Amino acid sequence: MDLKDSISNNFLDGTFASHIERKQSSPPSVIVIGGGISGISAAHILHNASFKVILLESRDRIGGRIHTDYSFGCPVDMGASWLHGVCNENPLAPLIRGLGLTLYRTSGDNSVLYDHDLESYALFDMDGRQVPQQMVIEVGEAFKRILKETEKVRDEHSDDMSVLQAISIVLDRHPELRQEGLAHEVLQWYICRMEAWFAVDADMISLKSWDQENVLSGGHGLMVQGYLPVIKALAKDIDIRLNHRVIKISNGRSKVMVTVEDGRQFIADAAIITVPLGVLKRNLIDFEPKLPDWKVSAISDLGVGNENKIALHFNNVFWPNLELLGVVAPTSYSCGYFLNLHKATGHPVLVYMAAGRFAYDLEKLSDESVLNFVMLQLRKMFPHASEPVQYLVSRWGTDPNSFGCYSYDVVGKPEDVYDRLRAPLGNLFFAGEAVSMEHQGSVHGAYSAGVMAAGNCRRHLMERLGSLGMIQLISARDEVLEATVPLQISRI
Numbered sequence: 001m002d003l004k005d006s007i008s009n010n011f012l013d014g015t016f017a018s019h020i021e022r023k024q025s026s027p028p029s030v031i032v033i034g035g036g037i038s039g040i041s042a043a044h045i046l047h048n049a050s051f052k053v054i055l056l057e058s059r060d061r062i063g064g065r066i067h068t069d070y071s072f073g074c075p076v077d078m079g080a081s082w083l084h085g086v087c088n089e090n091p092l093a094p095l096i097r098g099l100g101l102t103l104y105r106t107s108g109d110n111s112v113l114y115d116h117d118l119e120s121y122a123l124f125d126m127d128g129r130q131v132p133q134q135m136v137i138e139v140g141e142a143f144k145r146i147l148k149e150t151e152k153v154r155d156e157h158s159d160d161m162s163v164l165q166a167i168s169i170v171l172d173r174h175p176e177l178r179q180e181g182l183a184h185e186v187l188q189w190y191i192c193r194m195e196a197w198f199a200v201d202a203d204m205i206s207l208k209s210w211d212q213e214n215v216l217s218g219g220h221g222l223m224v225q226g227y228l229p230v231i232k233a234l235a236k237d238i239d240i241r242l243n244h245r246v247i248k249i250s251n252g253r254s255k256v257m258v259t260v261e262d263g264r265q266f267i268a269d270a271a272i273i274t275v276p277l278g279v280l281k282r283n284l285i286d287f288e289p290k291l292p293d294w295k296v297s298a299i300s301d302l303g304v305g306n307e308n309k310i311a312l313h314f315n316n317v318f319w320p321n322l323e324l325l326g327v328v329a330p331t332s333y334s335c336g337y338f339l340n341l342h343k344a345t346g347h348p349v350l351v352y353m354a355a356g357r358f359a360y361d362l363e364k365l366s367d368e369s370v371l372n373f374v375m376l377q378l379r380k381m382f383p384h385a386s387e388p389v390q391y392l393v394s395r396w397g398t399d400p401n402s403f404g405c406y407s408y409d410v411v412g413k414p415e416d417v418y419d420r421l422r423a424p425l426g427n428l429f430f431a432g433e434a435v436s437m438e439h440q441g442s443v444h445g446a447y448s449a450g451v452m453a454a455g456n457c458r459r460h461l462m463e464r465l466g467s468l469g470m471i472q473l474i475s476a477r478d479e480v481l482e483a484t485v486p487l488q489i490s491r492i
């Protein structure tokens, strides 16, 4: 590219940086770092507002922690798969219904413990015997009472503690809530489900924060066609550069210069950073000037959990028509469960889900060993289970593009951690699921964070660069209101 091309491109090679003045008539330029839903939504908004936008993504694909795999001949989400909050207030609802995507609702508003209605799962013990449904229901009730009692423990202590610690205090106080034998294993399974929601073990979940999330109404719906169509729709017409791993961000008074792994440099009026918190924690991006201490401490004050999925594709369906098939065990670490995609999508696929320390431990094994382990679990329930014809193993914890699955509140989390994470630094704006105070760890939270960062960046540049009459400002909200088709939900 010659100098002339570089200038007209507006994203300039660093060597020419000192020669460049932004032409009064040219639109402001923004570099978005990270091509997950947060970065893509930010780029989409700014692109529609006639800003010059370039998106730099380290992987060879877009979507980030949304990763719909099609190698089974059907969509399988190896990252996010549920829309949490199947309601019109969900910021993603208009887009999803506009695209005509179907949701399979796995739970209603009053679902027991987060995700699933009791009627649609079966638990088995280590010897493959099904746990009587009455016991599953009774222990579920006991678990709810235990959690209710932990609220008193919370009120009594000014310092935060882990949910596990609080449960143990409650069980000391209320021996009648303790469970023995098989019932104890079922209680561990409920704890395992809770750990899966936060993607960390119960000894790391904050008692003060665990139930403070503003959960949207409408229950939880699986994206039957996968999440990728949402990403593709938002990514349309955006200048996306794959295999561009950002290693350095220099934040000047009027320009931001971004350097990628192979040494190429891009310059724009502002940048929006949406890389995962796990990546920021590893200091894989060099900031110049260095990030202030309050930002560095915010990055370390929020946790990142881990969850992995092992998807199994079979020739035939040998399991019952239920949504979840669980194995109970003496510890929550040893409990496990399979999501039955056949019920939701009609495809013969089971997805084993592992969270917390266990998810990290699985990543120490080869794919083949992981498969062997998961098949052992499955054969506890169904001794004659056939071998899968294909399988997939995720490794979100060690993937250098994510280093974890999503953020969680650590025990003793400072109140203002989200404000500090989100706060811009001059021409640098921060988005991504981890900066979403209300809906952290979710796709819709990441989306909203991207929309918000784009809005803040746009306002900042308009103030800084003067009035931009030529810019046609189209907000996400305007587009959203056009979609009037209802959400398509099965199993209501």
Ligand SMILES: Cc1cc2nc3c(=O)[nH]c(=O)nc-3n(C[C@H](O)[C@H](O)[C@H](O)COP(=O)(O)OP(=O)(O)OC[C@H]3O[C@@H](n4cnc5c(N)ncnc54)[C@H](O)[C@@H]3O)c2cc1C
Pocket: 033, 034, 035, 036, 037, 038, 039, 056, 057, 058, 059, 062, 063, 064, 065, 066, 078, 079, 080, 081, 082, 083, 084, 244, 245, 246, 247, 274, 275, 276, 279, 284, 285, 307, 308, 309, 396, 400, 401, 402, 404, 405, 406, 431, 432, 433, 434, 440, 441, 442, 443, 444, 446
């Ligand atoms: C296993 C799993 C299950 C989940 N289940 C659900 C669910 O059911 N429902 C739900 O709502 N949410 C779920 N989530 C969470 C949800 O996927 C995330 O909150 C959301 O997708 C995050 O989007 P993001 O844009 O903030 O980050 P990401 O999607 O991670 O995007 C960040 C992008 O930055 C890129 N990047 C990293 N480093 C660099 C670099 N140096 N330079 C350039 N690019 C870089 C990454 O490759 C990535 O594409 C799940 C996540 C996982 C992993």
